[in-house]
Amino acid sequence: MSHPLAAVGEPEVSLASWSLEPAVIVPVLTAGALYLAGWAVLSRRIPERFGPGRAVAFTAGLASLVVALASPVEALSHLSLSAHMVQHLILMVVAPPLLWLGAPVAPMLLGLPAPLRRRVARAIAWRPLRRMTSVLGDPRVSWCAFVAAFWLWHLPGPYDAALRSDLWHHVEHASFFTAALIFWRPVILPWPSRPSWPRWAMIPYLVLADVQNGVLAAILTFSDRLIYSPYGEVPRPWSLSPIEDQSVAGVIMWVPGSLAFLLPVIWLVTVAIASPHPALRPPPGGRERPELSADRRP
Numbered sequence: 035m036s037h038p039l040a041a042v043g044e045p046e047v048s049l050a051s052w053s054l055e056p057a058v059i060v061p062v063l064t065a066g067a068l069y070l071a072g073w074a075v076l077s078r079r080i081p082e083r084f085g086p087g088r089a090v091a092f093t094a095g096l097a098s099l100v101v102a103l104a105s106p107v108e109a110l111s112h113l114s115l116s117a118h119m120v121q122h123l124i125l126m127v128v129a130p131p132l133l134w135l136g137a138p139v140a141p142m143l144l145g146l147p148a149p150l151r152r153r154v155a156r157a158i159a160w161r162p163l164r165r166m167t168s169v170l171g172d173p174r175v176s177w178c179a180f181v182a183a184f185w186l187w188h189l190p191g192p193y194d195a196a197l198r199s200d201l202w203h204h205v206e207h208a209s210f211f212t213a214a215l216i217f218w219r220p221v222i223l224p225w226p227s228r229p230s231w232p233r234w235a236m237i238p239y240l241v242l243a244d245v246q247n248g249v250l251a252a253i254l255t256f257s258d259r260l261i262y263s264p265y266g267e268v269p270r271p272w273s274l275s276p277i278e279d280q281s282v283a284g285v286i287m288w289v290p291g292s293l294a295f296l297l298p299v300i301w302l303v304t305v306a307i308a309s310p311h312p313a314l315r316p317p318p319g320g321r322e323r324p325e326l327s328a329d330r331r332p
Contacts, residue, residue, distance in 0.1 A: 053104045057204075062096050065142065072141030083225055084137070092136025098129040103207065112197060113271045115254075115262060115283040123286070125207060126184070127294035130214040134222035173220045173231055173239055180217035181246055183209045188250055190261055197264045217243070221298055237302050244295035248288060255284030 069092050076084040101107060102124035110117035143151055157163065169175055186192055187206045196206040221236050223229060253261070257280065260266050265276045274282065 052106065053108065055104055058100065058103045062100055065138075066093065066096050068142045068145035069136065069138055070141075070145070072144035072146075073136075075144050076141055084141070088136045088141075091132050092138055092141075095129045095132030095136065098124050098132060099211075102129065110271055113265075113268050114274075115265055115276075115280050116274075116286055117271070119283040119286045122210060123291055123294070125210045126180075126214040127291060130211065130218045131222055131294075131298075133215070134218055134224045137225040139224065140226070170216050171219065171230065173235065176216040176220060177239055177243065179213045180243065183213035184246070185250070190263075193262050194264055197262070233302060234306060237299055240295045240299050240302075244292050247291050247295065251284045251288035251291065253284070255281050255288060 070089065073084055073089050073092075077086075077089075102121050107117055107121050107124075111121045112118075143154065146154060170179070187196065187209060192202075192206070196202045219227070220229065220231065221240065258277070260276050260280060262280075265279065270276075270279075
């Protein structure tokens with residue numbers, strides 16, 4: 035069964051498809067309120083750690099999620115592969131690093147009411163959860179999780195299922211976003227995290243991620259057959275044929291997608307050149323600092 039938007043034309047999609055979907059808007063507003071409440075406290079206590087740039091980055095990350103999931107991009111994603119690719123890039127390489135640049139753990143924890151803050155802090159300190167967090171924080175695991183989600187949902191079967199079913203579409207987006215959060219954490223190292231690997235190791239980590247991104251981008255750009263058949267069954271939102279739209283999607287994945295991986299590589303190389311020794315050494319023991327407890331002042 036085709037998605038309901040298959041019967042909607044370009045004017046309706048472009049003008050009437052901003053959505054106030056509670057599953058998107060409520061979490062975004064809640065996260066924003068908690069973060070800004072905690073950031074306001076931390077910006078006074080430790081302004082060198084929580085300047086305005088932190089709040090701007092986190093807010094921009096939340097705004098990008100709204101653009102991906104509640105704007106015409108979401109509506110057009112059912113009609114155009116290139117629009118869907120823009121949505122995937124926002125979920126995987128735009129929103130997650132921006133959110134981590136906001137160093138969200140401490141502000142969101144401090145933004146909670148005190149009784150709830152203590153409960154959340156105890157939950158974070160729960161040993162099985164900490165072990166799971168440690169495993170997911172291993173760059174080998176985070177890289178593999180990112181690549182697995184990327185390729186699984188771009189296979190024709192799962193991709194077509196996500197186009198035809200709202201449920202699978204939501205699962206697809208949750209998979210992309212969760213895997214991307216795990217992937218970008220060791221790259222951004224949001225305060226108070228410390229690296230478990232030398233910082234130079236993030237260079238091949240990002241380059242290899244870009245290589246696999248480029249492989250799929252090349253397949254989409256140069257294929258002479260329609261890979262995702264539902265796009266041949268819906269009205270065209272613009273004058274491109276399905277094959278041309280597929281090629282444009284590949285270029286979007288290839289150029290902006292590659293920049294999202296390569297710009298951090300340039301930044302890491304610049305840091306390494308400017309500070310070649312300390313920046314490349316892992317900390318003693320190679321472990322992260324424990325997160326703030328409920329009652330500890332930063």
